[in-house]
Amino acid sequence: MSLSEDMSRLTAEMRAAYDSRVAAVGALQKETEAQLAATRQAHLTMATAQRQELEAFNAALEKDVAGMLGGFDAAHKAMSAEQQQKLDEFTGNLRKDVADFLKTCDNERQSMSQDQRQRLDAFMADLRERTQTFIADANAARMEVRADHLASKEAWAQFNQDMEKRRG
Numbered sequence: 001m002s003l004s005e006d007m008s009r010l011t012a013e014m015r016a017a018y019d020s021r022v023a024a025v026g027a028l029q030k031e032t033e034a035q036l037a038a039t040r041q042a043h044l045t046m047a048t049a050q051r052q053e054l055e056a057f058n059a060a061l062e063k064d065v066a067g068m069l070g071g072f073d074a075a076h077k078a079m080s081a082e083q084q085q086k087l088d089e090f091t092g093n094l095r096k097d098v099a100d101f102l103k104t105c106d107n108e109r110q111s112m113s114q115d116q117r118q119r120l121d122a123f124m125a126d127l128r129e130r131t132q133t134f135i136a137d138a139n140a141a142r143m144e145v146r147a148d149h150l151a152s153k154e155a156w157a158q159f160n161q162d163m164e165k166r167r168g
Contacts, residue, residue: 003163
């Protein structure tokens with residue numbers, strides 16, 4: 001084949017590849033837009049349904065609480081004298097138990113926090129290392145492609161010079 005035929009075939013293939021990429025990106029964009037619209041509509045529908053359910057739940061809860069408060073008030077008045085002594089004793093013990101419990105919870109929280117911090121630090125160190133490796137690999141690949149491109153450009157320039165010499 002001649003150079004012009006090769007170049008014609010090559011440019012035709014490049015045009016076809018470009019058109020294929022443009023069509024694929026366009027289709028992907030339309031599909032993404034459709035998915036986003038469907039997601040928005042589903043979210044709106046769910047939000048409306050949830051709002052209605054919550055409003056109904058709140059109304060029923062308010063009614064139940066109002067009834068319970070009336071009953072509690074009557075029961076409280078009936079047993080307040082007897083319960084006051086027991087309540088004072090119970091409250092004293094409860095304060096002590098709660099203070100002990102909170103101290104234990106705080107100690108456990110501190111321990112878990114330290115453990116979590118160590119795991120998070122290890123994860124972040126690993127992530128940084130993997131990211132740096134990825135960036136270094138990507139840069140190396142980019143440099144290889146650039147070197148290959150420059151070599152191709154040089155070969156093309158040499159080809160053009162040779163062709164000009166041969167043509168006269």
